[in-house]
Amino acid sequence: MAKRVGICAVAQTTYERDKKDIRFQGMALEVLEALRKQVDVTFSRHVKGAKGVDMSISVSDDIFDARTISDNAMTDVLGAHFGCEEKVAQEGIQALYYALAAIQSGHNNMVLVMGHCKESQAQSRNMVTHMAFDPFFTRPVGIDFCAAAGLQAQAYSAKSQITDEHLAKIVVRARENASKNPCTQEIGKVSAEEVMASPMLVDPIRELHAYPVSDGAVGMILATEDTAKKICKNPVWITGVGNCMDSFFLGDRDLTSNFALKKAVQYAYKRAGITDPRSAFDVIELSDQYAYQLPMWAEGIGLCDAGKGAKWLDGGGPVKQNVNTSGGMLAGNPLILGGLVRAAEAAIQLRGEAGDRQINNAKTAIAHGVMGPAGQFHSVITLARA
Amino acid sequence: MSTATNDCFIVNGKLALPYQYFAGRAGSRFIISLRDEKKIRGLKCQKCGKVFVPPRATCETCFEDICENWVDVKNTGVVTCFTIIRYKEPHQPVDPPYILGLVKLDGADTPLAHIVKGVPLSKMKTGLKVKAVFAKKTTGGIMDIDHFQVVDDKPKFEMGYSYDELEIGMSASFTKTISETDVYLFAGISGDFNPMHMNEEFAKMTPFGTRIAHGALPQSLIAPVLGMKLPGLGTVIPEITVRFKRPTYFGDTITAIGEVVEKIEKKRWVRMELRWTNQKDELVAEGSCLAIPPMPFNK
Numbered sequence: 001m002a003k004r005v006g007i008c009a010v011a012q013t014t015y016e017r018d019k020k021d022i023r024f025q026g027m028a029l030e031v032l033e034a035l036r037k038q039v040d041v042t043f044s045r046h047v048k049g050a051k052g053v054d055m056s057i058s059v060s061d062d063i064f065d066a067r068t069i070s071d072n073a074m075t076d077v078l079g080a081h082f083g084c085e086e087k088v089a090q091e092g093i094q095a096l097y098y099a100l101a102a103i104q105s106g107h108n109n110m111v112l113v114m115g116h117c118k119e120s121q122a123q124s125r126n127m128v129t130h131m132a133f134d135p136f137f138t139r140p141v142g143i144d145f146c147a148a149a150g151l152q153a154q155a156y157s158a159k160s161q162i163t164d165e166h167l168a169k170i171v172v173r174a175r176e177n178a179s180k181n182p183c184t185q186e187i188g189k190v191s192a193e194e195v196m197a198s199p200m201l202v203d204p205i206r207e208l209h210a211y212p213v214s215d216g217a218v219g220m221i222l223a224t225e226d227t228a229k230k231i232c233k234n235p236v237w238i239t240g241v242g243n244c245m246d247s248f249f250l251g252d253r254d255l256t257s258n259f260a261l262k263k264a265v266q267y268a269y270k271r272a273g274i275t276d277p278r279s280a281f282d283v284i285e286l287s288d289q290y291a292y293q294l295p296m297w298a299e300g301i302g303l304c305d306a307g308k309g310a311k312w313l314d315g316g317g318p319v320k321q322n323v324n325t326s327g328g329m330l331a332g333n334p335l336i337l338g339g340l341v342r343a344a345e346a347a348i349q350l351r352g353e354a355g356d357r358q359i360n361n362a363k364t365a366i367a368h369g370v371m372g373p374a375g376q377f378h379s380v381i382t383l384a385r386a
Numbered sequence: 387m388s389t390a391t392n393d394c395f396i397v398n399g400k401l402a403l404p405y406q407y408f409a410g411r412a413g414s415r416f417i418i419s420l421r422d423e424k425k426i427r428g429l430k431c432q433k434c435g436k437v438f439v440p441p442r443a444t445c446e447t448c449f450e451d452i453c454e455n456w457v458d459v460k461n462t463g464v465v466t467c468f469t470i471i472r473y474k475e476p477h478q479p480v481d482p483p484y485i486l487g488l489v490k491l492d493g494a495d496t497p498l499a500h501i502v503k504g505v506p507l508s509k510m511k512t513g514l515k516v517k518a519v520f521a522k523k524t525t526g527g528i529m530d531i532d533h534f535q536v537v538d539d540k541p542k543f544e545m546g547y548s549y550d551e552l553e554i555g556m557s558a559s560f561t562k563t564i565s566e567t568d569v570y571l572f573a574g575i576s577g578d579f580n581p582m583h584m585n586e587e588f589a590k591m592t593p594f595g596t597r598i599a600h601g602a603l604p605q606s607l608i609a610p611v612l613g614m615k616l617p618g619l620g621t622v623i624p625e626i627t628v629r630f631k632r633p634t635y636f637g638d639t640i641t642a643i644g645e646v647v648e649k650i651e652k653k654r655w656v657r658m659e660l661r662w663t664n665q666k667d668e669l670v671a672e673g674s675c676l677a678i679p680p681m682p683f684n685k
Binding site: 123130135139199200202252 | 470488501527
């Protein structure tokens with residue numbers, strides 16, 4: 001890649017089912033204050049000669065926030081008055097791509113990324129994702145992301161021989177890992193028997209296979225290499241990025257092919273000079289909204305061969321390759337923040353600040369985000385520490 | 387985190403905005419065909435040959451303008467993928483649990499997401515054949531197809547015994563009382579208005595002293611045995627021989643019996659012995675036939 005871009009600060013709130021005593025601006029402020037404790041930066045971009053954050057990117061969704069132009073309620077918190085303010089309504093990890101582009105282009109020196117979402121505000125998350133579909137052919141049939149995941153889970157499980165036992169183990173491990181993550185303390189541990197006894201939600205997905213509804217916020221400060229080295233003692237460098245959007249209609253896609261994810265990593269690996277993804281990463285964070293997605297995305301990013309997800313699970317792949325030591329999305333992040341939280345978690349690991357869940361001597365990482373029904377859009381970012 | 391939650395006031399809101407969407411030119415044609423003709427149409431890319439349902443004006447891989455290349459697709463198709471929706475949401479068109487499927491219509495290449503009915507949830511699987519059931523009332527959209535109904539692709543008829551199922555000694559029969567009406571109708575069918583069957587005064591002069599039925603009439607009673615019972619539906623009879631032993635008088639009750647006596651392995655045919663008796667157990671006729679049993683189900 002051209003000029004290096006460093007992640008200089010990372011902060012997040014806890015993720016809880018209903019943060020009813022704090023507005024989304026409040027969640028973001030909590031993150032911002034934590035970021036400012038890590039790096040001493042200013043937001044006085046309108047003052048001539050001032051140095052500091054010169055672009056703010058908010059990650060939010062109009063329907064989750066139940067207001068249009070959801071970012072304009074955030075200007076204060078973003079410190080974006082009289083300056084460059086942008087919004088990403090895609091998967092939050094896209095904001096890092098955006099920040100990277102802004103910095104590498106030479107337009108900006110330091111960028112604040114701030115994502116927030118209160119899934120608890122809506123009557124149901126499914127009603128929000130239902131609105132992502134076209135009003136003519138798909139919405140009338142009643143589809144939402146949960147229904148689309150059911151279709152994909154059925155097709156993928158059949159192709160890769162994923163069993164109910166596999167899925168139960170994934171959930172048990174995710175929640176075990178979540179217990180070591182201070183941001184996901186609300187989610188309790190479960191046994192495989194409890195998972196397998198939980199009711200079917202959308203076959204073959206059981207209720208406990210689905211990521212919980214949660215509220216939270218996450219933020220980062222990114223800067224050019226020169227600035228990063230000045231303001232931060234241990235910046236994490238972005239080494240590669242890639243994304244890919246698959247066809248809109250579910251029927252136009254091969255739901256088991258991982259087409260978009262394979263393309264996304266192909267771009268990212270090329271930029272990062274990665275040839276063997278199986279050995280390239282010390283930390284792997286995948287957006288597993290539903291348990292079946294953990295092996296599926298693992299196949300997609302090349303941790304195992306296509307169609308060999310079951311073998312990979314049976315061989316202890318998730319533990320050996322440090323996949324989702326944070327608990328992953330199954331431990332709870334809002335939908336639009338999944339990938340951004342994954343990147344935050346990866347950066348925290350590379351900075352050596354992961355506490356009880358710290359992976360020894362972690363130097364390289366990949367973080368993955370997914371948006372759209374049944375993995376329509378994938379975005380990955382590869383990271384490394386100095 | 388949770389400080390003074392008692393002081394937190396929750397304001398109830400609702401995001402609701404009635405809307406009108408133009409379905410686009412291709413979408414409009416599709417919806418109008420569905421509404422007015424109950425016809426499902428797709429758009430075909432001339433370059434790659436792919437037929438899109440729902441329709442698009444442009445092929446996403448070839449970038450060809452395909453908006454005029456309408457083709458009819460069938461109302462039948464195959465479920466390529468499915469799930470069972472068990473959670474309830476206001477946007478769902480039917481109450482859960484129900485089957486959501488991707489249906490690849492015959493003649494289309496892109497499966498369509500829709501509701502599937504007509505099979506127990508536990509028996510649902512990919513590959514089932516379905517047929518569009520149109521809504522009684524149009525709503526001007528994809529729900530003019532109310533759902534896709536699983537088509538039972540088992541044969542509608544219970545076919546007879548195959549060669550391998552037939553055993554020597556198996557028998558079946560059919561019994562019927564021969565009335566004056568039967569004889570008169572048979573005269574009409576055969577054209578045989580011989581007065582020995584029609585005219586009592588003439589018949590008194592014959593050796594039988596009264597009217598008798600046509601010999602072929604009781605003989606024909608073996609047809610329901612062979613064709614509908616043993617071997618049963620699907621059987622072909624290439625040869626039948628009969629020797630008449632006794633007349634059939636009006637009012638006689640005739641039983642026709644067929645019995646498997648030989649399996650001809652080389653041809654996979656069977657030989658059957660045939661007997662006709664009356665209500666006094668007197669032999670009316672006897673004979674034999676060759677039967678070609680039904681072939682295995684033609685799916």
